[in-house]
Amino acid sequence: MSARAGQLLLVNYHYIRGPGEFSVRDPGEVRFAGIHPMLPAEFAAQVRMLADQFHMASPAEARAFVEGDADALPGPSVALTFDDGLAEHARVAADVLEPAGIRGWFFVPSKPAVERRALAVHKVHWLRATLGPKFPAAFDALLPPIWRRGGDAKGEAAARRIYPYDSGADAVLKYRINFTLPQGVVDRVASELLAVGGIDEAQFCARTYLDSAALRRLNKAGHVVGAHGHSHTAFSRLSGEDLDRDVNANRAFLRDLTGTDPYWVSYPYGRDWAVPEDAEGFCRRFGFGAGITLATGWNRPGQSRFRLLRINTNEVNEIAAAA
Numbered sequence: 001m002s003a004r005a006g007q008l009l010l011v012n013y014h015y016i017r018g019p020g021e022f023s024v025r026d027p028g029e030v031r032f033a034g035i036h037p038m039l040p041a042e043f044a045a046q047v048r049m050l051a052d053q054f055h056m057a058s059p060a061e062a063r064a065f066v067e068g069d070a071d072a073l074p075g076p077s078v079a080l081t082f083d084d085g086l087a088e089h090a091r092v093a094a095d096v097l098e099p100a101g102i103r104g105w106f107f108v109p110s111k112p113a114v115e116r117r118a119l120a121v122h123k124v125h126w127l128r129a130t131l132g133p134k135f136p137a138a139f140d141a142l143l144p145p146i147w148r149r150g151g152d153a154k155g156e157a158a159a160r161r162i163y164p165y166d167s168g169a170d171a172v173l174k175y176r177i178n179f180t181l182p183q184g185v186v187d188r189v190a191s192e193l194l195a196v197g198g199i200d201e202a203q204f205c206a207r208t209y210l211d212s213a214a215l216r217r218l219n220k221a222g223h224v225v226g227a228h229g230h231s232h233t234a235f236s237r238l239s240g241e242d243l244d245r246d247v248n249a250n251r252a253f254l255r256d257l258t259g260t261d262p263y264w265v266s267y268p269y270g271r272d273w274a275v276p277e278d279a280e281g282f283c284r285r286f287g288f289g290a291g292i293t294l295a296t297g298w299n300r301p302g303q304s305r306f307r308l309l310r311i312n313t314n315e316v317n318e319i320a321a322a323a
C-alpha cells in the first residue's frame, strides 16, 4: 500500500430543495420539520469544497477499490450518492455534477415509476412538513385503535437515541413508523391523509420522483443508477417471498432501464437495524456486487464491500477532516 493509499468517503444526499419546492402544494412558510433538506446553493458549495480537497472517484475507480484494489484510488477520494430517486436529483446532476466532471450514484426505488404510488416515507415527510406539529395527532387519529399511541417509555427513549437530530415528538413518530407500525398501515394512513389534503397521489409522484426518461438520461451520462428496493421497506423487515418480490421487482426495473443488472445497492434506511444481518449473503443471493449502509466512516482497504460505510451531508465537515 502506498503512503497515500486509497480510501473512499461516500456522502449521502436526499432532498436538495429550496423553500416552496418541497411539495405539490406550496407549504409557504411551514418549516421542514424532521426532513432536513439541503438548499441547492449549499449543495453546490459542499461539492466544490469536497472536489477541492479530495479526488472525486469515478464509478469504475470506486468499484475497483471496493473489490480490493487499494491503488485504484489516488488517495482520499469521495463519491456522492443520492437516495430515493427524487425529481431534483436530475437538476443536481445537470447543474452541479456534470459541469465539474463528477459522476454520482443514484439509488432508485421502483414503486413510484411502476405503480404510480408514492413511498410511505415521502408521503410522511410531506405531511410532516405541511401539517407541522399537527401531524402526529392527525396520523394517530386515522390509525386502527390497536395501533394508536400508548405509553411506551422504552420506545420513546430509543427514538431519541436513534434520531438525535429531531425534536422529541418527531423522533417518536419516526420511531413508531419505522419500528412499531406495520408498513402497510403506515402507507394506507399516509395516503388517506394526502387525500384529506386534496392531493392526488399520481400527481404527487410525478412531482416528487424522477421518471424513467430522466433515469435513462442519468445512466447514459455515466452516473450509477443503483438499487434501493421496490417499496423502500427496510430489507431487515422483509423475509421469504416478500423480500424476493421486493428486491427482484427493483432489479427488473433497473435492468430494463439500464440494460444491465445493478451492481450497487443502497440499503433503505441504511442503519444497522435496517441492513440484512447477513449482508454478504443478501448481496450474493440477489446478485449485487456492493452494498452501502449509513454506518459512518471512511472506507479503508479491508472494509467489506457488502457493508460499505457512508455519511450524511451534515457529517461532512467532521468526517472529512479524519481522512
Ligand SMILES: [Zn+2]
Pocket: 083, 084, 228, 232, 268, 269
Ligand atoms: Zn432511501
